[in-house]
Amino acid sequence: MPKIVSSSTVSSSNFDEGQNDQRQKLQIYYCLCSEFLMVIDAELPLLPRRKTDNAIIVDNRQRTYKLTAEPKAPVILRRRDGFEKQYRYHCPRCELLIAYEMKEERKSDHYTYLVDASLTDVQGTAPPSALLEPTVRIRTGICIGYRYIIIITNFLLLATILYISYPMPPLPRMPVSSGLIAAELFYNSKSEFETNHQVLTKNIVHDNFISSLFHKDILLTMTASIDLHGYAIPLLHAAKHPSQQVCGLLLGKVKNDKVTEINTAVPLFHHWTTLTPMLDMALQQVELYGKKKQLEIVGWYQANSRVDDLSLAENAIKVADTIRQRSKAARVFVLNNAKLGSMEKATDGFVIYDHSEQQWRKCQEDQVDQDYLPKFRGLLSSAGYRRVVDLDDHLENVALDWLATSEMKL
Numbered sequence: 288m289p290k291i292v293s294s295s296t297v298s299s300s301n302f303d304e305g306q307n308d309q310r311q312k313l314q315i316y317y318c319l320c321s322e323f324l325m326v327i328d329a330e331l332p333l334l335p336r337r338k339t340d341n342a343i344i345v346d347n348r349q350r351t352y353k354l355t356a357e358p359k360a361p362v363i364l365r366r367r368d369g370f371e372k373q374y375r376y377h378c379p380r381c382e383l384l385i386a387y388e389m390k391e392e393r394k395s396d397h398y399t400y401l402v403d404a405s406l407t408d409v410q411g412t413a414p415p416s417a418l419l420e421p422t423v424r425i426r427t428g429i430c431i432g433y434r435y436i437i438i439i440t441n442f443l444l445l446a447t448i449l450y451i452s453y454p455m456p457p458l459p460r461m462p463v464s465s466g467l468i469a470a471e472l473f474y475n476s477k478s479e480f481e482t483n484h485q486v487l488t489k490n491i492v493h494d495n496f497i498s499s500l501f502h503k504d505i506l507l508t509m510t511a512s513i514d515l516h517g518y519a520i521p522l523l524h525a526a527k528h529p530s531q532q533v534c535g536l537l538l539g540k541v542k543n544d545k546v547t548e549i550n551t552a553v554p555l556f557h558h559w560t561t562l563t564p565m566l567d568m569a570l571q572q573v574e575l576y577g578k579k580k581q582l583e584i585v586g587w588y589q590a591n592s593r594v595d596d597l598s599l600a601e602n603a604i605k606v607a608d609t610i611r612q613r614s615k616a617a618r619v620f621v622l623n624n625a626k627l628g629s630m631e632k633a634t635d636g637f638v639i640y641d642h643s644e645q646q647w648r649k650c651q652e653d654q655v656d657q658d659y660l661p662k663f664r665g666l667l668s669s670a671g672y673r674r675v676v677d678l679d680d681h682l683e684n685v686a687l688d689w690l691a692t693s694e695m696k697l
Contacts, residue, residue, distance in 0.1 A: 316406040319413050319571050320381040325406060327352035339366065342387075342400040356385040358393070381575065413567040438543075511539070511618065512654045516551035519663050519697055522636050523672040525590035525622045528557040534603070535677065536569075536610075537586035537618060538577050538693065544615040546585045551693040554677035566606070569678055574613075576690050584610050586618035588637070594624045597638050599647055611642055619647065628667065633660040666697065 316325040328351045335344045345352065356376035364371045373387040385405045390396040404414050517537060524533050534556055539549040553573050555566070570584070577583050587610060589603045599621060611617040619640040626635045633655040641650035666672070674695055681689040 314408065316408055317410045318378040318381065318383055318385065319405070319407060319568055320378060320383065321411045321568070322378055322380040323410075324356055324378060324385060325352060325354050331401065331406065331408075336403075337400060340400075341403045343403065345399040345401060347394045347397055347399055354386060354399070355379070361391070362387075381572065383571075383575070409564075411568060412564040413571065510651065510654050511546045511549055513549045514551065515656075515659055515662065515697055516693060516695075517549035518633070518636075518655060518659050519666060520552040520554065520675065520692065520695070521588040521590070521620055521622060522627065522663060523666060523675045524552075524554045524557075524588075524677065525624060526627060526667060527672040527675050529624070529627075530592065531557045532590065532592040533557045533622075533677070534587065534589040534606075536573050536584050537588060537620070538573070538580070538582040539585040541583060541585055541614050541616045546614075546616045546618050549585060549618065550582055552588060553690060553693050554675055556679050557677060558679045565678070570609075572690070576693075583614050585614055585616065586610065586620065588620035588622065590622035590624055597621050597623060599640055604647060607640075607642070607647065617642065630660060630663075633657050633663075636663075662697065671697075 312328055314327050314330055315323070316327070316331065318324050327345070331343050336342065337344055354376065357379045359375050359377050359382075361372055361374045364373060372389070374389070374391050375387045376385050376393075377383060378385055383405060384402050386399055386401045388394075388396050388399050407414050517539065521535060521537075524535060527533075533554070535552050535554040537549050538551050538553060540547050553576070555569050574584060587603060587607050589600065591598065591600065599619060603619060603621075607617050607619045620637040621640065622637045623635065630636050639650050640647045642648075643650075674692075676687045676689045676692050678689045681687050
């Protein structure tokens with residue numbers, strides 16, 4: 288029989304491999320609140336940036352991407368060479384500004400601009416530049432410069448008014464010996480002596496008036512008024528977790544680089560008290576929340592795990608320094624666990640720290656209404672601390688609103 292020879296051809300396709308390579312090139316980015324926002328075929332740190340505001344430039348003609356941010360009302364900004372109209376896109380969850388374009392229809396312009404430090408490639412972790420944005424520092428420096436100019440101008444105006452109202456007396460002649468002093472006193476007339484006495488008395492009153500002004504100013508800048516929410520929420524947070532370290536943020540108002548009001552508090556953690564990425568995210572969220580309430584972050588409160596521990600922990604100092612750099616002032620409350628249920632005065636529940644002379648020191652007691660103490664005792668006896676929800680509780684059950692605790696009914 289003839290020998291049968293067969294041949295076969297083996298073919299393969301690399302379509303799947305190419306598709307996988309294409310998928311591996313896609314980069315996913317999230318908002319600071321962990322919301323998924325963007326998929327793009329390039330790494331954002333490698334893209335060019337705009338010199339005006341350091342925004343990342345995405346070329347719509349070259350890049351393939353999908354951005355799920357929602358459009359908001361356009362904003363007109365003043366630039367050096369005129370005005371600029373931005374059509375902005377915000378995070379649908381936390382409403383953080385993510386991107387903007389120069390035309391109303393999305394991707395109709397050649398470029399889309401991503402706001403610096405608004406996106407992160409690791410969910411739940413803020414980029415390093417999120418807390419210290421260069422443009423924010425520039426604007427803050429300008430505002431501080433104007434503030435100092437206004438303060439100096441007001442001081443010079445006050446000094447001028449005081450000088451006109453209370454003119455300085457002529458300088459007395461310096462005696463050279465006791466004999467000349469006796470001779471001068473002997474030959475001075477009674478009227479001249481009375482005139483000198485009146486001038487001296489007037490100068491003493493003037494000096495006392497100036498001294499009282501400065502003394503009053505010092506006293507006013509050293510104390511801050513604490514509202515009921517700012518007083519009770521930290522104590523209730525500590526009462527809910529008596530065997531754990533708890534911490535949170537204080538919201539209030541700052542005037543002339545001093546904390547003047549502490550209106551409420553936002554509980555943060557009772558588990559991960561040293562988790563830096565979550566703390567960065569919490570600072571961003573509370574800062575946005577405070578702006579809606581016309582408040583700012585003015586301090587930090589913390590209850591240590593040990594009952595007799597009133598020390599200011601290192602992590603609390605770092606957070607307080609960050610708050611002080613932002614708000615130019617900060618308070619730190621270290622809760623007194625030992626006296627939580629046996630307070631005799633309203634201020635027995637915590638030790639207050641203020642930053643002075645390059646370090647954190649215990650300061651005098653802030654202004655606390657003594658009526659807060661019976662109200663807190665009533666909340667404690669009725670288990671009102673169970674209604675306190677912190678960020679750890681929210682992470683375990685997203686249905687719990689941790690920011691609403693600052694407005695809880697007391």
